[in-house]
Amino acid sequence: MSHLADLFVRTRAENRAALIGYLPAGFPNQEMSIKVIKAMIEGGVDAVEIGFPYSDPVMDGPIIQEAAETARAAGITMKKTLEVVREVATTGAPTLMMTYWNPIDRYGVERYAEDFHAAGMEGVITPDLTIEEADEWLGLTDRLGLHPIFVVAPSTADERLKLVADRCSGFIYAASTMGVTGARTTVSSAASTLVERLRKITDTPVCVGLGVSNGEQAAEVAKYADGVIVGSAFVKAVLANPEDPLPGVRAVAEDLARGVRNR
Amino acid sequence: MTKIAAPLLISSSEAIDGHFGPYGGRFVPEALISALDELERIYNAAKVDPAFIAELAELNATYIGRPSILTEAHNFSKACGGARILLKREDLNHTGSHKINNVIGQALITKRMGKKRIIAETGAGQHGVAAATAAALMGFECVVYMGAEDIRRQSLNVARMKLLGAEVVPVTSGSQTLKDALNEAMRDWVTNVATTHYLLGTVAGPHPFPSMVRDFHSVIGIEAREQVLALTGKLPDAVLACVGGGSNAIGIFHRFISDPSVRLIGLEAGGDGIETGRHASSISGGTSGVLHGSRTYVLQDEDGQTIESHSISAGLDYPGVGPEHAYLKDMGRAEYRSVTDAQAMEAFALLSRTEGIIPAIETAHALYGAMVLGRELGPDATILINLSGRGDKDVQTAAAWFGIEL
Numbered sequence: 001m002s003h004l005a006d007l008f009v010r011t012r013a014e015n016r017a018a019l020i021g022y023l024p025a026g027f028p029n030q031e032m033s034i035k036v037i038k039a040m041i042e043g044g045v046d047a048v049e050i051g052f053p054y055s056d057p058v059m060d061g062p063i064i065q066e067a068a069e070t071a072r073a074a075g076i077t078m079k080k081t082l083e084v085v086r087e088v089a090t091t092g093a094p095t096l097m098m099t100y101w102n103p104i105d106r107y108g109v110e111r112y113a114e115d116f117h118a119a120g121m122e123g124v125i126t127p128d129l130t131i132e133e134a135d136e137w138l139g140l141t142d143r144l145g146l147h148p149i150f151v152v153a154p155s156t157a158d159e160r161l162k163l164v165a166d167r168c169s170g171f172i173y174a175a176s177t178m179g180v181t182g183a184r185t186t187v188s189s190a191a192s193t194l195v196e197r198l199r200k201i202t203d204t205p206v207c208v209g210l211g212v213s214n215g216e217q218a219a220e221v222a223k224y225a226d227g228v229i230v231g232s233a234f235v236k237a238v239l240a241n242p243e244d245p246l247p248g249v250r251a252v253a254e255d256l257a258r259g260v261r262n263r
Numbered sequence: 264m265t266k267i268a269a270p271l272l273i274s275s276s277e278a279i280d281g282h283f284g285p286y287g288g289r290f291v292p293e294a295l296i297s298a299l300d301e302l303e304r305i306y307n308a309a310k311v312d313p314a315f316i317a318e319l320a321e322l323n324a325t326y327i328g329r330p331s332i333l334t335e336a337h338n339f340s341k342a343c344g345g346a347r348i349l350l351k352r353e354d355l356n357h358t359g360s361h362k363i364n365n366v367i368g369q370a371l372i373t374k375r376m377g378k379k380r381i382i383a384e385t386g387a388g389q390h391g392v393a394a395a396t397a398a399a400l401m402g403f404e405c406v407v408y409m410g411a412e413d414i415r416r417q418s419l420n421v422a423r424m425k426l427l428g429a430e431v432v433p434v435t436s437g438s439q440t441l442k443d444a445l446n447e448a449m450r451d452w453v454t455n456v457a458t459t460h461y462l463l464g465t466v467a468g469p470h471p472f473p474s475m476v477r478d479f480h481s482v483i484g485i486e487a488r489e490q491v492l493a494l495t496g497k498l499p500d501a502v503l504a505c506v507g508g509g510s511n512a513i514g515i516f517h518r519f520i521s522d523p524s525v526r527l528i529g530l531e532a533g534g535d536g537i538e539t540g541r542h543a544s545s546i547s548g549g550t551s552g553v554l555h556g557s558r559t560y561v562l563q564d565e566d567g568q569t570i571e572s573h574s575i576s577a578g579l580d581y582p583g584v585g586p587e588h589a590y591l592k593d594m595g596r597a598e599y600r601s602v603t604d605a606q607a608m609e610a611f612a613l614l615s616r617t618e619g620i621i622p623a624i625e626t627a628h629a630l631y632g633a634m635v636l637g638r639e640l641g642p643d644a645t646i647l648i649n650l651s652g653r654g655d656k657d658v659q660t661a662a663a664w665f666g667i668e669l
Binding site for chain 1: 289290291292437442450556563565566568
C-alpha cells in the first residue's frame with residue numbers, strides 16, 4: 001500500500017482530515033524549497049504536492065505565479081525537480097506532484113512516470129489533463145502503481161463527475177470554487193455541495209483545494225472532506241520572510257494541522 | 264459581380280472528437296469543460312439553423328461589408344517576378360481586418376447562450392477592436408486583455424477599444440504580449456464562466472474553438488475562390504497568408520484544401536531570423552506540445568517551458584499556432600515559410616508605394632512571401648494573397664522603422 005493510501009486509512013481512524021501542502025519546486029530556490037517542504041511536514045503537513053513551475057500557469061492566481069517565476073529565475077528544471085522529489089520522499093511523507101501537462105509531455109510521458117516513480121513520487125495531480133487525453137498516462141500509472149489524480153469542479157456535470165472520479169486513485173481533487181489558486185476570505189459553499197455529490201458515486205477520498213489558507217477554514221472544510229489542500233498560504237509565508245522563512249512556514253502548518261483535527 | 268456567400272459552416276475536413284490528427288483536443292481545467300460542451304452544443308445547433316445562417320449572412324453583408332473585393336496588384340506584381348497578384352481585401356472590412364468575421368459569428372453565439380459579458384485577448388489590437396465593436400453593437404459588457412508591451416506598440420487600437428466602451432486590462436506577467444493576454448483571459452473565464460463567453464480571437468485553444476473560428480472565417484476563401492475563377496477563369500497556383508495563431512490563413516485556405524493543384528502557403532513571423540532564436544515561427548522552428556488548451560506546434564525549451572516569441576508584428580507575436588495548421592503541415596497539404604521583420608517591412612513599404620495600400624505589418628509577411636514565390640514560379644503564375652488587415656494601426660511602428668519623424 002502506498003503512503004498516500006495509508007494516510008487516509010489513518011486519518012479516517014483518527015476522525016480527522018488530512019493536510020496536504022503544496023509548494024512549487026525550486027521556490028525560492030532548489031535547496032530552500034526542500035527545507036521549506038520539510039518544515040511544512042514538521043509543522044503537521046501529512047502529504048506534499050510538489051509543483052513544477054511552468055511558464056503559462058493558467059490555473060494559478062498571482063501568488064503562485066510569482067512563486068513560479070521566482071523559481072524559474074533561480075534555475076529550476078525538471079532534472080532538479082526530480083532531486084527535490086527524491087529528497088522529500090525520504091521523509092516518508094506521501095510525495096505527489098502537481099503539474100501542467102506540457103512539461104510532462106515534453107519530458108516524455110513514459111520517462112517521466114518511470115523516473116519520478118523511481119524517485120519516490122506516488123501520484124500526480126494534472127489540472128489541465130482531461131480524461132479524454134489521458135489514455136497513455138493512465139496506462140502508465142496503472143502499470144507503475146502511481147496515483148493519477150484529476151481535478152473536478154463545481155461546474156462538472158453529474159455524468160462526467162462519475163467518469164473522472166472512476167479514473168482517480170489516491171484521492172479526488174475537488175476545486176472548492178470556480179477560479180484560480182489563491183487565498184480567499186471564505187471557502188465557497190460550492191465545495192461542500194461538490195463533495196456531497198462525489199460521496200454518492202465514489203468511496204475514493206475527496207480532498208478540497210483552492211482558497212484555504214488558515215486553521216479556521218481548514219476546520220470548516222475538514223467537516224466534510226477527507227483532506228484539505230493548501231498552497232498559496234505557504235508561498236505567502238515564504239514571501240513574507242524570504243531570509244528566514246522556516247519558522248513562519250512551520251507556524252502556518254501548525255495552525256492548519258490543528259484545523260484539520262477540529263471537525 | 265460575386266453574390267454574397269454564406270460562411271461554410273459545415274466543413275469538408277471536420278475535426279474528429281475535436282482533433283486534427285494528433286493535434287487539437289482539450290487540455291483545460293475541468294471547470295471549463297461544461298462551458299466548452301455548451302458552446303459546442305449551441306454552435307452545432309446554430310450552424311445548421313437557417314435562422315442563424317441568415318442572421319450571420321445579413322450582418323456580413325450589411326455590417327462587415329462582405330463580400331470583400333478582390334484587387335489585382337499590377338504594380339506590386341513586378342516585385343513578384345511578374346506573377347499575377349490578387350489581393351483579397353479583408354482590410355476593407357469594418358474595423359479593418361478579417362478578425363470581425365469571427366467576432367460577429369461568436370457574438371451571435373453568445374446571444375444564443377444568454378450570456379451578457381464577453382472577454383477577449385488581443386495582440387495587435389485588431390481582435391480587441393473587433394470584439395469591442397461587436398459588444399457595442401449587441402449590448403455586451405466587454406473586457407479585453409492585452410499585454411503591456413503590446414499596449415505600448417498599438418496605442419491607437421487601445422484608444423479605439425476604449426472609445427467603443429470596452430475595458431482594456433494591461434497584462435504585466437511573462438513577456439507581456441499575446442500569450443500572456445491569453446493566460447489572463449483564461450483565468451478570467453475560469454472564474455466567471457457562468458456569465459461570460461470567452462470570445463477567442465484565433466483558431467487556437469481548446470475544442471471547439473479551432474473549428475468554430477475557422478468556420479466563421481471560411482467565408483474569405485469561399486468568396487475568393489469564386490472571385491478568382493470569375494476573373495481569371497482558373498484556380499490560383501498558390502494561396503498565401505500570414506500565420507500567427509492562423510485564423511486569416513485557415514479562413515482563406517479552407518475552401519481550397521480539396522483543390523490539390525492549389526499550393527497553400529503560410530508565412531510565419533521570422534523576427535530577427537529563425538537562426539537567431541528570436542522569432543515567432545512556431546511551425547518552422549517549434550516542436551509538438553500543449554499550449555493554451557490544445558496540442559500543436561509550440562516554441563518551447565527542453566523542459567516544456569514556452570519560449571517567448573519575437574516579432575515586429577504584435578499580431579503574429581505568439582509562440583503557438585492553431586492545431587489545424589500543425590496537421591496541414593504534417594499532412595504536407597500546406598507549406599510554412601518564415602519571413603523576417605526586415606523582409607516584412609520591405610514588402611510593407613513596397614505595397615504602400617506601388618499600390619497605394621498600406622497593409623498591416625502582419626499581412627506584410629504574406630506579401631513578402633509572394634515576392635519570393637512569384638520569382639520562383641515566374642510570370643505565368645497566379646498568386647492569391649489574403650490582405651488580412653490594414654496598416655493604420657502600424658503607422659507609429661513603421662514610422663520608427665523607416666525613420667519618419669512624427
